[in-house]
Amino acid sequence: MLKDLFPKKKRYATISPPSTARDKSLEGIMNKCKRCGEILLSKELEKHLKTCPNCGYHFTMTAQERIAVTFDEGSFQAFTDSLVTENPLEFPDYLEKVEKAQSLTGMEEGVLSGIGTIAGYKAVAAVMDASFIMGSMGSVVGERLTRAVEQALDRRVPMIIFSVSGGARMQEGIFSLMQMAKVSAVLARLAARGGLYISVLTNPTTGGVTASFAMQGDLNLSEPGAIIGFAGRRVIEPMIRQKLPDEFQTSEFVLEHGMLDQVVHRKDMKSLLATVLSLHERGGRG
Amino acid sequence: MAVELPFEKPLVELRSKIEELKTFTEEKGIDVSSEVAELERKAQELMETIYKNLTPWQKVQIARHPERPTTLDYIQGICDDFVELHGDRSFRDDPAVVGGIARFDGYPITVVGTQKGKGTKDNLYRNFGMAHPEGYRKALRLMKQAEKFRRPLLCFVDTAGAYPGLGAEERGQGEAIARNIIEMAALRIPIVVVVTGEGGSGGALGLGVGDRVLMLEHAWYSVIAPESAATILWKDPALGQKAADVMRITAEDLHRFGIIDEILAEPFGGAQRNHAQMIATVKEAVARSFRDLMAIDYGALPDRRFDKYRRIGVYGEGMQ
Numbered sequence: 304m305l306k307d308l309f310p311k312k313k314r315y316a317t318i319s320p321p322s323t324a325r326d327k328s329l330e331g332i333m334n335k336c337k338r339c340g341e342i343l344l345s346k347e348l349e350k351h352l353k354t355c356p357n358c359g360y361h362f363t364m365t366a367q368e369r370i371a372v373t374f375d376e377g378s379f380q381a382f383t384d385s386l387v388t389e390n391p392l393e394f395p396d397y398l399e400k401v402e403k404a405q406s407l408t409g410m411e412e413g414v415l416s417g418i419g420t421i422a423g424y425k426a427v428a429a430v431m432d433a434s435f436i437m438g439s440m441g442s443v444v445g446e447r448l449t450r451a452v453e454q455a456l457d458r459r460v461p462m463i464i465f466s467v468s469g470g471a472r473m474q475e476g477i478f479s480l481m482q483m484a485k486v487s488a489v490l491a492r493l494a495a496r497g498g499l500y501i502s503v504l505t506n507p508t509t510g511g512v513t514a515s516f517a518m519q520g521d522l523n524l525s526e527p528g529a530i531i532g533f534a535g536r537r538v539i540e541p542m543i544r545q546k547l548p549d550e551f552q553t554s555e556f557v558l559e560h561g562m563l564d565q566v567v568h569r570k571d572m573k574s575l576l577a578t579v580l581s582l583h584e585r586g587g588r589g
Numbered sequence: 590m591a592v593e594l595p596f597e598k599p600l601v602e603l604r605s606k607i608e609e610l611k612t613f614t615e616e617k618g619i620d621v622s623s624e625v626a627e628l629e630r631k632a633q634e635l636m637e638t639i640y641k642n643l644t645p646w647q648k649v650q651i652a653r654h655p656e657r658p659t660t661l662d663y664i665q666g667i668c669d670d671f672v673e674l675h676g677d678r679s680f681r682d683d684p685a686v687v688g689g690i691a692r693f694d695g696y697p698i699t700v701v702g703t704q705k706g707k708g709t710k711d712n713l714y715r716n717f718g719m720a721h722p723e724g725y726r727k728a729l730r731l732m733k734q735a736e737k738f739r740r741p742l743l744c745f746v747d748t749a750g751a752y753p754g755l756g757a758e759e760r761g762q763g764e765a766i767a768r769n770i771i772e773m774a775a776l777r778i779p780i781v782v783v784v785t786g787e788g789g790s791g792g793a794l795g796l797g798v799g800d801r802v803l804m805l806e807h808a809w810y811s812v813i814a815p816e817s818a819a820t821i822l823w824k825d826p827a828l829g830q831k832a833a834d835v836m837r838i839t840a841e842d843l844h845r846f847g848i849i850d851e852i853l854a855e856p857f858g859g860a861q862r863n864h865a866q867m868i869a870t871v872k873e874a875v876a877r878s879f880r881d882l883m884a885i886d887y888g889a890l891p892d893r894r895f896d897k898y899r900r901i902g903v904y905g906e907g908m909q
């Protein structure tokens with residue numbers, strides 16, 4: 304194993320319960336819509352699955368929230384592991400950054416995975432979380448995604464990945480890049496065996512994640528107004544010396560250009576997933 | 590040397606001083622051959638000091654040297670009967686990616702690669718080796734064709750990255766690269782990848798999934814170009830040198846990490862100094878790699894490739 308090349312420094316970080324900064328803001332009574340400025344009560348926001356009832360703006364969801372609104376109540380069983388992020392490049396201050404993200408989010412790393420039912424239909428899901436170092440992909444994220452797909456393979460159930468990512472985890476350099484190949488390789492295996500893979504690209508999905516598993520779905524779905532792209536606006540604008548239109552790289556733009564199957568309001572996502580799963584119930588697996 | 594790199598300056602200066610001394614003393618009819626010999630010995634020493642202790646940033650500069658062999662130089666140097674094939678059959682032909690069929694070591698292969706230009710005009714035509722989605726899709730078309738005819742696939746990678754532009758995004762740069770990566774993982778033919786200069790991010794990986802990945806001694810390969818890393822990390826592209834030092838982007842690092850399979854030695858001072866020697870080295874290594882891979886049942890290659898990539902990643906694993 305490659306990891307044997309590196310001195311193992313196991314860190315059994317105590318996970319602080321998710322009761323920190325993020326939850327406090329959720330408990331905050333008032334939220335301002337980022338698009339229309341409407342002041343929304345938290346309860347109202349929750350009721351609308353964190354979308355603005357006034358303008359339809361989709362707020363970012365944590366991985367936990369996404370699981371809660373997607374899976375049938377009480378059906379989701381998380382896959383557990385004890386993967387610990389290391390610092391293969393000996394990148395300055397990297398592990399401190401990870402620890403900070405851990406205490407901020409209460410997550411060990413930027414993706415959660417497990418199995419559950421959606422309107423009764425079984426699926427394995429891996430859900431990325433934007434608040435963990437911008438949903439960037441390091442070795443642990445890549446390994447967790449890969450293991451989740453392997454679970455879908457073993458259990459012969461469909462795979463759903465909810466992506467949200469700023470792209471690569473720069474502090475893991477080439478290892479981050481190679482997670483694109485690793486996750487793609489396991490999805491290639493799933494595809495070869497006739498397994499269904501649904502990719503849901505949420506706001507934002509960019510860089511290496513877009514250039515790998517997020518765009519490899521049998522279905523690629525997204526939510527309104529989500530930013531989806533390979534190179535960021537800030538990279539492209541100076542390159543082409545012109546200002547890009549506002550709708551550039553929105554999910555609607557990407558749908559129009561043929562890279563997505565549907566852009567779906569969050570309130571309709573669960574039933575769409577259920578329909579698609581039901582249409583694959585006898586999917587030619589095995 | 591026509592193009593000198595900044596860190597080669599002391600050497601270039603010393604060399605020109607030696608030439609000056611020679612000309613001057615010849616004109617005056619003075620014999621200073623022993624002094625000249627001594628200076629030339631010094632120049633040789635200096636050259637060895639420089640090239641045996643290259644920093645990652647210096648390697649990046651060598652990897653970008655405009656006189657290095659390009660993909661077409663390698664193809665023409667190691668193959669016979671190269672027939673270039675154009676176009677993605679959908680949008681247009683991307684000159685930043687070249688490919689075709691050829692005879693290599695006696696058997697037919699498919700070869701694709703990113704293509705940098707020679708000189709400004711050619712570089713504009715080749716978009717400096719930065720491909721658009723249609724370039725990746727052309728490559729994929731040729732790969733699938735290779736699989737159909739059970740031809741081994743050879744990929745050359747030398748790109749700063751996939752092109753970040755409006756059209757590229759409209760036509761799905763991310764999707765094009767993603768498609769190549771997943772399809773390459775599943776191809777039932779031997780794939781050898783050679784990173785000859787720059788291995789820039791997803792743009793490199795879009796032609797870079799293989800059974801054997803070879804890398805030239807002074808090439809770099811990373812998740813992001815050093816200057817872009819510096820922009821993100823320290824908001825200053827001028828700190829590319831610092832980023833190159835911390836990102837572990839050299840062939841030596843990647844070989845130690847198990848990301849690449851073999852380092853191909855460059856001629857002393859870099860591939861740009863001796864094309865013939867570099868091309869011969871690449872030819873030998875590719876031939877050897879294909880010999881090994883062609884002995885394997887092609888149907889078993891995707892599983893082997895999966896195992897190879899499945900292992901990549903560094904993490905600890907504690908108790909549940």
Ligand SMILES: [Zn+2]
Pocket residue numbers: 336337338339340341355356357358359360
């Ligand atoms: Zn609103």
